[in-house]
Structures are given as C-alpha cells and as structure tokens.
Amino acid sequence: MAFHIVLVEPEIPANTGNISRTCAATGTTLHLVRPLGFNTDDKTLKRAGLDYWHSVDIRYYDSFHELREALGDRRLFYATTKADKLYTDFVYQDEDVFVFGKETKGLPPEIIEANRETCIRMPMTTSVRSLNLSNSAAIVLFEGLRQNNFLGLK
Numbered sequence: 001m002a003f004h005i006v007l008v009e010p011e012i013p014a015n016t017g018n019i020s021r022t023c024a025a026t027g028t029t030l031h032l033v034r035p036l037g038f039n040t041d042d043k044t045l046k047r048a049g050l051d052y053w054h055s056v057d058i059r060y061y062d063s064f065h066e067l068r069e070a071l072g073d074r075r076l077f078y079a080t081t082k083a084d085k086l087y088t089d090f091v092y093q094d095e096d097v098f099v100f101g102k103e104t105k106g107l108p109p110e111i112i113e114a115n116r117e118t119c120i121r122m123p124m125t126t127s128v129r130s131l132n133l134s135n136s137a138a139i140v141l142f143e144g145l146r147q148n149n150f151l152g153l154k
Helices: 013-028 043-055 066-070 109-114 135-147
Strands: 003-008 030-035 060-063 078-079 097-100 118-120
Touching: 003 066, 003 135, 013 030, 013 043, 013 135, 030 066, 060 066, 066 118, 078 135, 097 135
Parallel strands: 003 030, 003 097, 030 060, 078 097, 078 118
Antiparallel strands: none
16 A cells, blocks of 8 residues: 555656655655656656666556546545645545646646645745645655554655
C-alpha cells in the first residue's frame, strides 16, 4: 500500500524527475496527466531522477477524467495556493492521492472549484507566488507518511 502523486500537465522535466526520485524512495505511485511539457526520455528528466526512474510505478493518462476513472473511490487532495485549508488540516490514510498542477498555472480553476473541500495549501509569505512543485509534493507526501507511521519505510 502507498500514497499516490498526480501531476496534471507538468512542464519542467527536472521537477518531475525530482518527484519521481521521491516516489521511488517512498513506494509512491506517480500519475502523469498529459500533455507533458517534455518527453519522458528527456535527459534532464532522467538526470533529476538519477537511476531511480525504472523503480517508480508511473502511470500515464490522456485526461484528468481518465485519471479519475482509474483511481476509483480513492480520496483526492488538490494542492493549490487558492485553498482555504492547510495540508496539515487533514488526516491522511493509505492510498490517498495528492494532486498537483502545472508549474506556471497550477490546477485548472474547474478542478479547484469542483473539489474545494479537499483543496490544500502550504502556508507561506505573500512575497512569493508559490513553492517549487517538487518541494511541494515532498512536503505533502511526507506529512501523509508521517501521519501513517511512514507505512513501513525504514
């Protein structure tokens, strides 16, 4: 059992590579929703993920709707600077899904509005627009892992 990270239309290969390494280290499944802003055999992507790319359970989808159908009844939490609730306001459980949008625009407004109750944000000063995508994914994922005694990780 594990958590899931979804990247909706990621644009920067290094961020996806870093997230894939975090997923490899934690047994987290990585879901990528197209279109991607890079080719998955991109050297930057593989360099950021180092030699862990093959150790990650990566699944690809052509749309957010296709992803939703594949995930079934799992709980989804949507990371956005537009959320009212903090990521620490929820109790996470095994198989929960953390959804992140593209680096330049975040999640589409229609996804945020349709899921307002499970939108989460990280507190920060108003001097920056947002945190780096790979940092945000790691912060939220490790909070979920911490709440669940790290799901057997050593």
